[in-house]
Amino acid sequence: MAYIGLINLALIVVNIVMSYKGLKDHSFFDRYSFQVDNILVYKDYKRLVTSGFLHVSWIHLLFNMFALYAFSTSLELRMGPSSFLTLYFASLVGGNLLSLLIHRNHGDYSAVGASGAVCGIIFASIALFPGMRIGFFGLPFSIPAWIYGLLYVLYSIYGIRSKKDNIGHEAHLGGALIGMLVAVCIVPEAIRENYPTILSILFPGALAVYLIITRPQLLLVDNQYFKTHIGDYDIDDRYNLGRMDRQQEIDFLLEKIHKKGIKSLTKKERDTLEKYSQSV
Known part of the structure; x- marks a missing residue:
């Protein structure tokens, strides 16, 4: 059992090394970050993965790595190293694919960060540990994980629609939902043990993704982001x-x-x- 936690630590090390290189070398950062046109027009699909190991600042990196470390140990022990690694990368790519879907006509959109993968880890933990509670820095209380999960999904949906900040809510939501789905596929008994929590989070999240795909006009809100955002033309135009x-x-x-x-x-x-x- 001595190997438990090694995958988690290896992921943290890779994130630190890649982020350090990206912060020091702008061309390296630009080569591996999530950029819609480079992915869709130039078929540079590696960015769906590599962007998850870059961060815009040391604070950004610190928060993601702390969350990854805090939630990963018990999860890796429950799932095993190979399944945990599958969960991490599925959440990372799933979050980026949802971002790509939403921003497919925003050629200048770019993003970096491990947040999609980390959200997958957090929500997988919520699915697999029914009695889990989540606390917050500086507050003397914690809340049931299912309440946190539901509020987080609703906040992500609001964030995707309002675009009032510079946070990649799409990657967070996509990573969280994929993480929970992968976790219950790998550990199916979790559905029997914790189905109220799982359904209370997956249902509104899946509904939001469905509406994003079938009713994209619901995302068109009149705010400064959409007034100033450029690149809103289709992929054929951008390719030419x-x-x-x-x-x-x-x-x-x-x-x-x-x-x-x-x-x-x-x-x-x-x-x-x-x-x-x-x-x-």
């Missing part, structure tokens, strides 16, 4: 525009190499040329 811009940039770089040699390229220009060559 992106292809034109890319070809012009490649032509410029090749002309510069022809006239002054490859050493005349800046680091950013070399990275750009390498990126385009890999996407061909």
